[in-house]
């Protein structure tokens with residue numbers, strides 16, 4: 001705990017000193033003018049990088065002749081990056097074409113790795129039931145049940161997803177999976193409903209197991225009976241009583257304990273799960289990968305669930321670091337893994353996309369007008385190829401609230417382009433400084449959750465579970481209640 005606390009202090013120190021790098025909305029780039037905060041002595045070094053050098057900065061690349069404060073910033077920030085390489089102990093499973101149905105390659109990667117990790121924790125905690133919170137279309141649960149023989153309760157707030165998950169399983173009539181529409185939060189009501197709901201699901205699983213036991217006591221070769229047998233063997237070994245190992249006449253005790261898991265639990269969902277894990281005695285293990293930190297609820301100037309731990313609260317307050325939306329949004333961005341391989345063209349496309357949107361925002365700001373979209377999407381990647389195409393697209397797909405005609409807006413946008421094009425190179429410079437800080441903010445948030453579990457008497461550890469070039473939110477918070 002002390003190590004984590006010390007690490008969080010170092011993270012906060014560096015984040016507080018460099019707030020100008022991230023504390024602005026990207027679309028307000030030319031309004032907030034973050035490049036004005038760039039130390040003058042860093043400018044030349046950063047504006048003259050080759051693509052390869054630019055891509056290597058988040059991995060600690062520096063040159064001896066660079067200004068010392070820049071070298072120090074890069075090396076001290078990159079030293080604090082949490083390792084994200086996958087453990088060789090957890091081998092991903094393979095998926096049949098039936099299991100792959102509906103999953104894109106990214107989802108397949110996530111599910112193969114996450115299912116293996118969950119199965120490992122299930123074995124270590126002796127749980128046969130997994131509660132998948134925010135289960136979506138039930139891909140993970142399907143694999144956990146089919147490949148690892150676990151029973152799965154999928155909890156999902158959107159009924160369309162729950163029914164979608166059921167539809168996927170329909171052909172199988174899989175009685176080891178229950179998909180339930182349930183919205184989890186950290187209220188007392190949610191806790192009590194969760195207890196009642198899960199108890200009733202466990203009863204159903206047990207009843208189904210009992211009904212499967214043949215009258216003559218002979219074991220058939222169906223998986224669930226084999227699994228009951230495995231459970232009973234584990235029980236008897238652990239109890240050392242050599243009791244009935246056939247699974248017959250033994251209560252399915254492992255159907256009384258569960259793991260709480262979540263794959264990409266957004267916003268407040270992870271903090272709610274952590275509280276459930278702590279409060280509910282029949283939940284024996286946790287494995288949760290979060291996403292969308294910026295969707296956490298804010299009350300007044302404070303986030304309800306960040307920080308969670310007393311330790312991080314004290315550190316943030318000591319250094320007066322106040323989490324903002326851009327701060328949390330940056331934590332939820334891609335990691336440096338994808339940045340590493342960007343081509344010169346990709347950097348140019350990114351520059352154009354940021355610059356053109358920011359010029360539109362600046363124009364609306366200066367002209368005291370609003371630019372309302374007439375369509376959900378106003379520009380696609382190809383519209384950012386040059387400013388003229390972008391402006392034409394915007395004018396045909398947006399409406400401005402001011403009285404001036406579109407031609408006048410077009411002239412003003414073109415004038416702004418001329419005025420600000422010299423600042424475009426700062427976009428990748430500020431972006432790379434953000435890419436360097438992204439893993440630090442994310443680490444602070446995740447470690448805060450670990451610290452909260454530790455402060456509340458649980459063990460907890462972090463486990464990189466996906467390749468972050470494929471799936472950037474790749475760190476699972478895990479815990480096991482092992483007596």
Ligand SMILES: C[S@@+](CC[C@H](N)C(=O)[O-])C[C@H]1O[C@@H](n2cnc3c(N)ncnc32)[C@H](O)[C@@H]1O
Pocket residue numbers: 133134135136137138139155156157158161182183184185262263264265266269291
């Ligand atoms: C990013 S999706 C992940 C879905 C799924 N785990 C997967 O990886 O395919 C998050 C899911 O959580 C659900 N969700 C969000 N908040 C929830 C809550 N409070 N309780 C239950 N489900 C929730 C959403 O409806 C959505 O399906």
